[in-house]
Amino acid sequence: MHILVMILLSVHALAGVFWAGSTLALTHSYFEVTPKLFRAQMGAAAIAVVAGLALWGIVIRGAQDPMAHTLALGAALAVIAAAVQGAMRRTPVRAQRIAAVLLSGTVVCMVIAPYVT
Numbered sequence: 001m002h003i004l005v006m007i008l009l010s011v012h013a014l015a016g017v018f019w020a021g022s023t024l025a026l027t028h029s030y031f032e033v034t035p036k037l038f039r040a041q042m043g044a045a046a047i048a049v050v051a052g053l054a055l056w057g058i059v060i061r062g063a064q065d066p067m068a069h070t071l072a073l074g075a076a077l078a079v080i081a082a083a084v085q086g087a088m089r090r091t092p093v094r095a096q097r098i099a100a101v102l103l104s105g106t107v108v109c110m111v112i113a114p115y116v117t
């Protein structure tokens with residue numbers, strides 16, 4: 001089980017890093033550039049969410065503690081970010097800017113979650 005968690009966590013973090021990192025970088029791009037990465041970003045988002053849900057099922061399960069609540073907040077922000085990127089395709093740079101704020105919140109929640117008491 002430890003090996004599975006390590007693999008899922010690695011896949012989860014790598015996909016999340018690409019999704020959040022490209023979103024942050026694209027806040028400084030142009031209208032023509034941003035859509036070129038849309039499919040890759042949504043692919044990474046899907047992998048991050050699926051691996052995150054699998055980790056939730058294995059590691060968190062029914063826990064109702066501050067760590068679980070912090071992870072849940074981060075996950076909710078990520079889902080909203082994906083919805084914004086999907087819905088605001090006519091104004092892609094603005095979509096990236098809104099998603100960048102949301103995904104920054106996700107990353108902070110994910111990394112501080114084990115230390116929240």
Ligand code: HEM
Binds near residue numbers: 012
């Ligand atoms: C629906 C979306 C998401 C869910 C359900 C989710 C779920 C989780 C869970 C349950 C863990 C804890 C794993 C463990 O303690 O072994 C975790 C850790 C982590 N997540 Fe997510 N996550 C989501 C989205 C994201 C995104 C979008 C990113 C990055 C942008 C991200 C980055 C991380 C990182 C870096 C960790 C490791 C934190 C650490 O152990 O220090 N997650 N996630």
